[in-house]
Amino acid sequence: xxxxxxxxxxxxxxxxxxxxxxxxxxxxxxxxxxxxxxxxxxxxxxxxxxxxxxxxxxxxxxxxxxxxxxxxxxxxxxxxxxxxxxxxxxxxxxxxxxxxxxxxxxxxxxxxxxxxxxxxxxxxxxxxxxxxxxxxxxxxxxxxxxxxxxxxxxxxxxxxxxxxxxxxxxxxxxxxxxxxxxxxxxxxxxxxxxxxxxxxxxxxxxxxxxxxxxxxxxxxxxxxxxxxxxxxxxxxxxxxxxxxxxxxxxxxxxxxxxxxxxxxxxxxxxxxxxxxxxxxxxxxxxxxxxxxxxxxxxxxxxxxxxxxxxxxxxxxxxxxxxxxxxxx
Amino acid sequence: xxxxxxxxxxxxxxxxxxxxxxxxxxxxxxxxxxxxxxxxxxxxxxxxxxxxxxxxxxxxxxxxxxxxxxxxxxxxxxxxxxxxxxxxxxxxxxxxxxxxxxxxxxxxxxxxxxxxxxxxxxxxxxxxxxxxxxxxxxxxxxxxxxxxxxxxxxxxxxxxxxxxxxxxxxxxxxxxxxxxxxxxxxxxxxxxxxxxxxxxxxxxxxxxxxxxxxxxxxxxxxxxxxxxxxxxxxxxxxxxxxxxxxxxxxxxxxxxxxxxxxxxxxxxxxxxxx
Numbered sequence: 351x352x353x354x355x356x357x358x359x360x361x362x363x364x365x366x367x368x369x370x371x372x373x374x375x376x377x378x379x380x381x382x383x384x385x386x387x388x389x390x391x392x393x394x395x396x397x398x399x400x401x402x403x404x405x406x407x408x409x410x411x412x413x414x415x416x417x418x419x420x421x422x423x424x425x426x427x428x429x430x431x432x433x434x435x436x437x438x439x440x441x442x443x444x445x446x447x448x449x450x451x452x453x454x455x456x457x458x459x460x461x462x463x464x465x466x467x468x469x470x471x472x473x474x475x476x477x478x479x480x481x482x483x484x485x486x487x488x489x490x491x492x493x494x495x496x497x498x499x500x501x502x503x504x505x506x507x508x509x510x511x512x513x514x515x516x517x518x519x520x521x522x523x524x525x526x527x528x529x530x531x532x533x534x535x536x537x538x539x540x541x542x543x544x545x546x547x548x549x550x551x552x553x554x555x556x557x558x559x560x561x562x563x564x565x566x567x568x569x570x571x572x573x574x575x576x577x578x579x580x581x582x583x584x585x586x587x588x589x590x591x592x593x594x595x596x597x598x599x600x601x602x603x604x605x606x607x608x609x610x611x612x613x614x615x616x617x618x619x620x621x622x623x624x625x626x627x628x629x630x631x632x633x634x635x636x637x638x639x640x641x642x643x644x645x646x647x648x649x650x651x652x653x654x655x656x657x658x659x660x661x662x663x664x665x666x667x668x669x670x671x672x673x674x675x676x677x678x
Numbered sequence: 679x680x681x682x683x684x685x686x687x688x689x690x691x692x693x694x695x696x697x698x699x700x701x702x703x704x705x706x707x708x709x710x711x712x713x714x715x716x717x718x719x720x721x722x723x724x725x726x727x728x729x730x731x732x733x734x735x736x737x738x739x740x741x742x743x744x745x746x747x748x749x750x751x752x753x754x755x756x757x758x759x760x761x762x763x764x765x766x767x768x769x770x771x772x773x774x775x776x777x778x779x780x781x782x783x784x785x786x787x788x789x790x791x792x793x794x795x796x797x798x799x800x801x802x803x804x805x806x807x808x809x810x811x812x813x814x815x816x817x818x819x820x821x822x823x824x825x826x827x828x829x830x831x832x833x834x835x836x837x838x839x840x841x842x843x844x845x846x847x848x849x850x851x852x853x854x855x856x857x858x859x860x861x862x863x864x865x866x867x868x869x870x871x872x873x874x875x876x877x878x879x880x881x882x883x884x885x886x887x888x889x890x891x892x893x894x895x896x897x898x899x900x901x902x903x904x905x906x907x908x909x910x911x912x913x914x915x916x917x918x919x920x921x922x923x924x925x926x927x928x929x930x931x932x933x934x935x936x937x938x939x940x941x942x943x944x945x946x947x948x949x950x951x952x
Contacts, residue, residue: 444945455784462780476695
């Protein structure tokens with residue numbers, strides 16, 4: 351019983367299949383599709399299982415179309431699973447129970463909590479009432495958000511006049527007005543400049559630490575994941591490929607090490623050379639490399655995580671689409 | 679019971695907060711609202727002018743309406759239409775296509791309640807424009823209505839029922855967008871029926887018998903034509919209870935259908951565009 355309540359998020363063999371219309375390009379194909387409609391079942395998420403404990407900050411990695419956003423939509427209740435189940439704070443999110451909705455938040459790439467034509471302060475106040483936040487708690491939370499995200503100068507400007515970075519920061523604040531216990535962040539830094547990315551990253555880190563919230567975060571930027579999450583989930587072709595510590599990811603998914611050799615300038619024109627070595631051959635190859643003329647020093651490192659990910663994500667896609675079905 | 683009343687209280691409070699935001703937005707787009715109201719008025723004026731011409735060409739009256747009575751009917755209809763109008767079929771399908779629906783589904787406030795309050799907020803501003811213009815047109819077109827005090831009292835009950843019936847019917851239609859994403863075709867057909875059978879194109883009395891029978895069996899006439907006829911003195915007071923009963927029955931039936939339809943639609947929703 352205690353074990354269950356410590357778990358904030360649980361996916362148990364969760365799957366989601368979409369039926370996508372299929373049509374060849376051109377007018378003739380378009381007319382044919384009117385009488386004979388073809389669909390293809392696309393398994394966006396397949397048999398995904400994991401648990402996340404309360405207070406954990408977990409990174410969710412995967413290339414475009416891997417199933418990250420679909421998983422977040424399943425966990426936030428926007429989508430119903432077509433197989434398996436998901437639970438968030440011991441509740442089925444697809445029931446859209448208002449008590450659960452007051453305890454979670456999802457920030458998606460498409461920002462949508464703020465009304466376009468009025469200042470963010472008015473939207474925040476509306477969300478206060480919708481989420482039933484006491485005035486004093488709201489004031490306290492808003493002050494904290496304004497300070498952490500440096501929102502003071504933009505609070506009274508209509509949202510349509512804000513820059514992308516300013517809007518994103520306001521969207522984050524809007525998503526956190528009710529102090530959610532579980533926060534799903536889908537690409538929170540996408541499209542932001544480096545400084546704004548850093549600011550958002552620092553903010554999420556501080557928020558998670560101060561509030562004890564459980565955070566599941568997707569990002570294309572490894573810097574986001576490295577700064578925020580010790581644990582990562584890697585999803586590819588709809589299936590979970592890895593679940594563990596970020597530092598283990600390179601060791602477990604890569605069989606390569608990088609040996610950097612530093613040469614004596616008096617002996618060699620080359621100052622530095624990086625050699626990729628199979629982990630199993632490291633001892634043997636290291637001996638050979640150190641025998642090279644002029645080697646002064648060396649370092650051995652795991653492959654950078656970006657390169658590991660790149661290679662994992664470049665692998666061939668297995669057949670994920672089921673046979674084309676036809677309906678009239 | 680207390681949980682249910684708590685939910686209702688929270689929904690009302692949340693809706694009022696959303697409405698405040700929508701009033702702020704409406705205030706920013708006064709010119710847009712004025713143009714919208716003008717377009718709506720022009721449409722009615724065109725039908726009014728056509729039917730006045732038909733009455734004049736038919737020796738002074740058609741289907742029991744004189745030119746002045748046609749003017750009275752269409753100008754009261756203009757106000758009734760403005761009070762009962764909703765744009766849920768546009769709003770909800772737009773939200774589904776743009777992905778904004780996902781944001782609404784994540785709030786502890788029913789998206790239909792949210793959209794409903796937004797419409798109500800804009801209606802307040804629209805009515806303030808339409809009513810004075812209808813009054814001016816009333817004088818300009820030399821319109822006649824037979825207003826009776828008891829009919830106005832009955833209308834105070836009929837119009838809220840007409841609003842709820844129209845709102846629920848529009849909401850039900852809009853849910854199709856959760857499956858189909860685009861509902862332009864279905865919506866076009868729906869508005870055509872509303873135009874013809876609701877008494878917007880012509881008073882239902884002017885329609886052929888078979889079309890009148892269909893109109894009485896569907897909700898459109900009861901939400902528009904009936905309240906208008908009541909206010910212009912065309913609907914007999916002795917049958918007022920029928921109008922009230924029919925509208926109440928439509929409200930209950932549509933509400934009952936909307937519940938499972940909503941659950942099915944959220945199950946079908948694919949969260950596109952976000």
